[in-house]
Amino acid sequence: xxxxxxxxxxxxxxxxxxxxxxxxxxxxxxxxxxxxxxxxxxxxxxxxxxxxxxxxxxxxxxxxxxxxxxxxxxxxxxxxxxxxxxxxxxxxxxxxxxxxxxxxxxxxxxxxxxxxxxxxxxxxxxxxxxxxxxxxxxxxxxxxxxxxxxxxxxxxxxxxxxxxxxxxxxxxxxxxxxxxxxxxxxxxxxxxxxxxxxxxxxxxxxxxxxxxxxxxxxxxxxxxxxxxxxxxxxxxxxxxxxxxxxxxxxxxxxxxxxxxxxxxxxxxxxxxxxxxxxxxxxxxxxxxxxxxxxxxxxxxxxxxxxxxxxxxxxxxxxxxxxxxxxxxxxxx
Amino acid sequence: xxxxxxxxxxxxxxxxxxxxxxxxxxxxxxxxxxxxxxxxxxxxxxxxxxxxxxxxxxxxxxxxxxxxxxxxxxxxxxxxxxxxxxxxxxxxxxxxxxxxxxxxxxxxxxxxxxxxxxxxxxxxxxxxxxxxxxxxxxxxxxxxxxxxxxxxxxxxxxxxxxxxxxxxxxxxxxxxxxxxxxxxxxx
Numbered sequence: 383x384x385x386x387x388x389x390x391x392x393x394x395x396x397x398x399x400x401x402x403x404x405x406x407x408x409x410x411x412x413x414x415x416x417x418x419x420x421x422x423x424x425x426x427x428x429x430x431x432x433x434x435x436x437x438x439x440x441x442x443x444x445x446x447x448x449x450x451x452x453x454x455x456x457x458x459x460x461x462x463x464x465x466x467x468x469x470x471x472x473x474x475x476x477x478x479x480x481x482x483x484x485x486x487x488x489x490x491x492x493x494x495x496x497x498x499x500x501x502x503x504x505x506x507x508x509x510x511x512x513x514x515x516x517x518x519x520x521x522x523x524x525x526x527x528x529x530x531x532x533x534x535x536x537x538x539x540x541x542x543x544x545x546x547x548x549x550x551x552x553x554x555x556x557x558x559x560x561x562x563x564x565x566x567x568x569x570x571x572x573x574x575x576x577x578x579x580x581x582x583x584x585x586x587x588x589x590x591x592x593x594x595x596x597x598x599x600x601x602x603x604x605x606x607x608x609x610x611x612x613x614x615x616x617x618x619x620x621x622x623x624x625x626x627x628x629x630x631x632x633x634x635x636x637x638x639x640x641x642x643x644x645x646x647x648x649x650x651x652x653x654x655x656x657x658x659x660x661x662x663x664x665x666x667x668x669x670x671x672x673x674x675x676x677x678x679x680x681x682x683x684x685x686x687x688x689x690x691x692x693x694x695x696x697x698x699x700x701x702x703x704x705x706x707x708x709x710x711x712x713x714x
Numbered sequence: 715x716x717x718x719x720x721x722x723x724x725x726x727x728x729x730x731x732x733x734x735x736x737x738x739x740x741x742x743x744x745x746x747x748x749x750x751x752x753x754x755x756x757x758x759x760x761x762x763x764x765x766x767x768x769x770x771x772x773x774x775x776x777x778x779x780x781x782x783x784x785x786x787x788x789x790x791x792x793x794x795x796x797x798x799x800x801x802x803x804x805x806x807x808x809x810x811x812x813x814x815x816x817x818x819x820x821x822x823x824x825x826x827x828x829x830x831x832x833x834x835x836x837x838x839x840x841x842x843x844x845x846x847x848x849x850x851x852x853x854x855x856x857x858x859x860x861x862x863x864x865x866x867x868x869x870x871x872x873x874x875x876x877x878x879x880x881x882x883x884x885x886x887x888x889x890x891x892x893x894x895x896x897x898x899x900x901x
Contacts, residue, residue, distance in 0.1 A: 436749055486721075486772070487751070489743025568752075568769040579771070582749040587769065610748045626747070636747045687747075 393708040400708055403694050407479065409522050410499060410690075419475040419501060424464035426481070427455035430669035433654035434459075434610060435661060438485035440494075456666065457483040460687050461500055462611065463672040466640070469502055469683055470675035477501035479690065490702050491632060494711050497690040504683045508612070508639035511684035512600050512625045515635055519598055519627060519693065526697040529629075530597040537604050537621075541581075544589045549581055550605055550619045557581065564588050574660075578607050594628035601626045611650070612638035627688075629696050637686030644676035716778040720753040720770050728760075728781035731768065735760045735779035735832045743772065760830065760837055779832065786829045788821050796821065796839070798829055809836035817841050819874040820892045841892045846901040847871050848887050852878065865897075 393400065414421065431439045437459045445452040458464075461478050468476055482498045503511055516532045523529065541549040545560050552560070557580035558570060566587050571579075593599040602625035606614050609622035623639035641647055651668040658665050694706040704710045718729060723741040730736070736757040745751035751772035758765050760781065770776075786798035786807065795808035796818065807829065813836045814821070820841040821827070828840040852868035865877040868888075876890055878897045887901035 434748065436745075436751070487743070487745060489745075492743055492745065566769055567767055568771075571771075579750045582746055583752065583769070585749075586744045586746060586752060587754070608748060633747055 390713050394704050394710055394713065395706050395708050399694065399698055399700075399706050402697060403690075403706065406522055406694060406697065407690075410479065410518070413518055413521060414477045414501065417475075419477050419503070420473060422465065422468060422473065422476045422478050423480070424458075424461045424468070424478065426458055426483075428458055428464070428669070429453070429455060429667065430463065430671070431456035431666035432459045432462075433651050433658070433666060433668050435654055435657045435663055438487075438663075439666065440483045440485050459484050460498060462685065462687070463669045465500065465502060465685070466672060466680055467675040469504065470678050470680045475501070475503045475683075488711060491692065493691070493703055493707060496703075498687050499690050499693075500685065500687040502640070502683050502685040504681045506639075506684040507682075508602065508623045508625050508637055508684050511637050511639075511686055512602060512627075515625075515627055515637060515686050515688065516598050516600060519629070519634065519688075522693060523697055528596075532598040532600060534600045534602065535593075537601055540589050540593070540601055541584065544592055545584050549584075550621070553577070554580065557584070560584060578605070581605065581608070590628065590633070591631045594630055594632065594634075597629075598634075599628045601628065609641075609650075610638065611641050611647075613641050625686075632692055632696065633689075634692055634696070635686050635688035637684060639684045640680065640682075642676060642680040642682065644673050647676050648673055717775040718778055719775045720755070720772050723753065723755055728779040729757065729776040730779045731757050731759065731766065731776065734762075735781050735837065736766075737781070739765060745772070760832070780834075781830060781832050781837065784829050784831060785826050788823055788825050788827055790823060791818075791821070798827065798836070798839075801826075807831070807836050809839055813837055814839045817892075819870075819872055820845050820847075820890075822847060822872055843893065844889055844891055844898060845872075846887055846889050847874070849878070849882065849884055852882065852884050854884070868897075 439459055440457040442455050442457060443452060444455055460482050461480055465476060465478060479499050481495050483495050485494060487494055520529060538549055541547055547556055547560050554575045554577050557577050561580055561583055566583055603621040604624040606620055606622050612622045612624040614620050615623055625637050626633055627635040655665050691703055691706055695703060700706055718727060723738050725738055727738040728735060729738060736759050739756040739758050742754045744754055753770045753772055755768050755770060756765055757768060784800055786800050789797040789799055795810055796814050797806055797808050799806045817839045822845060825842055825845060827842065829836050830838045847870040849868045850871050853866050865879050867875050868878040869875050876895060876897050878888060889898040889901050891898055
């Protein structure tokens with residue numbers, strides 16, 4: 383790709399790929415229509431933001447009627463919170479296809495804005511939704527990719543198989559030794575010994591490349607420290623009821639057996655804010671309306687977000703997200 | 715000294731790594747959807763030429779390396795240093811044998827080379843892509859043989875040895891590709 387010039391008006395993705403995008407969107411809508419899952423739309427701009435320290439929201443400013451003295455809005459990083467408000471209001475199972483926005487993310491598999499497919503199934507747990515997500519990916523890619531039968535691995539099994547350690551039991555030193563053993567060259571921060579940074583290192587540098595080779599690999603039951611918005615099981619050790627799907631080593635989807643406990647959700651918001659402060663990130667307004675919705679009662683449900691652009695990449699065998707986007711950020 | 719964050723890293727950026735100057739070759743952003751973002755970076759050590767792989771947490775920084783490439787004319791070799799002159803400023807620089815390395819065998823007075831300077835000191839020397847040099851030693855030519863098949867070794871005035879066609883004679887000027895070390899044509 384040539385650097386910015388006045389002449390770079392043409393789309394980066396080939397028109398055939400853009401036509402395929404449209405066909406895959408139709409297939410996705412048909413998939414949910416057949417299952418009586420309702421398509422919904424929720425706002426891009428919100429007064430509250432995702433508190434997750436791994437997510438940076440874009441902000442924008444509104445002034446005019448409604449907010450005569452102006453108001454700051456956050457662009458959503460996923461439609462999760464308002465979709466849960468719909469669930470709590472009795473919507474039943476719902477899905478949404480929308481653009482989401484994440485600041486600071488650009489690379490072979492990242493663009494600051496991208497298309498997310500997010501859906502919630504009332505009455506499902508994360509294992510049931512994981513199966514449905516596998517079915518969806520398999521059906522959407524039918525005719526484009528031949529896939530062997532899917533593989534399901536717990537997070538622990540993946541770490542035992544590819545790193546030789548138990549990720550739940552391992553302490554910081556054991557994880558650091560594994561990082562060293564796999565010749566990952568990084569200067570580790572001895573001040574803040576965060577074991578999740580090391581788990582993420584091993585996952586991204588050692589394990590991911592081995593996931594989803596000619597088949598969908600589902601990774602599930604994450605460390606409780608990586609629960610995000612998932613429930614914690616009561617097993618031994620307890621695990622976060624969370625899953626991810628991989629194909630060709632690419633992370634495609636992330637799902638939860640949704641947390642319905644408002645008090646626990648509030649504690650996680652506070653924990654996120656404390657981590658934001660400790661690492662010098664801005665503290666953002668948490669979504670009080672989500673907490674109200676949880677207090678009113680979120681039905682037992684599971685939800686998952688799937689990167690649609692990455693799905694198109696996998697359908698056409700692209701190596702870079704740019705190949706499936708009409709206008710990636712550098713020529714938008 | 716200035717610093718660069720992982721966001722600045724792109725091919726060609728000059729940074730200090732393990733006390734040596736380096737050039738970024740590749741920078742890949744990796745991030746689990748719900749976790750820490752990393753940059754997997756390949757950096758060429760400009761002293762050794764070796765490529766090292768290093769991972770940074772996104773946002774981490776490296777010190778900038780004061781490295782510039784300058785076109786300079788080769789003047790002479792005094793046995794210890796190879797002397798070059800910047801034809802724009804007439805400033806002269808002495809490059810030691812480590813900096814010149816294998817390039818020495820292509821260096822002919824007046825030729826324009828690319829000198830990489832680190833903190834104002836020559837770090838490496840790249841010869842012109844093609845050079846025209848005189849053959850000082852080769853077996854007698856075979857008249858009428860223009861097939862070019864086989865060939866024979868020829869020693870050039872600067873010390874390089876290249877394979878030339880059989881019809882090429884001692885004392886002739888030839889053009890060579892310094893990147894491949896191959897004969898191109900008669901000059």
